[in-house]
Amino acid sequence: xxxxxxxxxxxxxEVVNVFVDNGLLVDQEKQLKEMNKGKEGMxxxxxxxxxxxxxxxxxxxxxxxxxxxGFAKLLGGMWNAKIPSYS
Numbered sequence: 001x002x003x004x005x006x007x008x009x010x011x012x013x014e015v016v017n018v019f020v021d022n023g024l025l026v027d028q029e030k031q032l033k034e035m036n037k038g039k040e041g042m043x044x045x046x047x048x049x050x051x052x053x054x055x056x057x058x059x060x061x062x063x064x065x066x067x068x069x070g071f072a073k074l075l076g077g078m079w080n081a082k083i084p085s086y087s
Contacts, residue, residue, distance in 0.1 A: 046084055
């Protein structure tokens with residue numbers, strides 16, 4: 001049981017480290033500004049990096065859309081990121 005807990009914790013830490021260490025969530029405003037540069041019509045509200053991270057978390061943990069949204073809101077507060085809403 002103890003080894004299983006350590007293994008699960010290691011997996012979670014690896015997922016978080018991949019996203020944070022690679023700078024995918026660094027400076028969301030800068031990413032959005034670059035994405036919207038020269039774009040016509042309604043500007044993007046969420047960066048591609050954020051969408052990819054949420055998709056990876058959803059698939060990795062087998063979460064539903066609403067569970068993923070809840071997880072994202074929890075982490076969004078720590079990262080100061082705008083989080084998409086399911087509804």
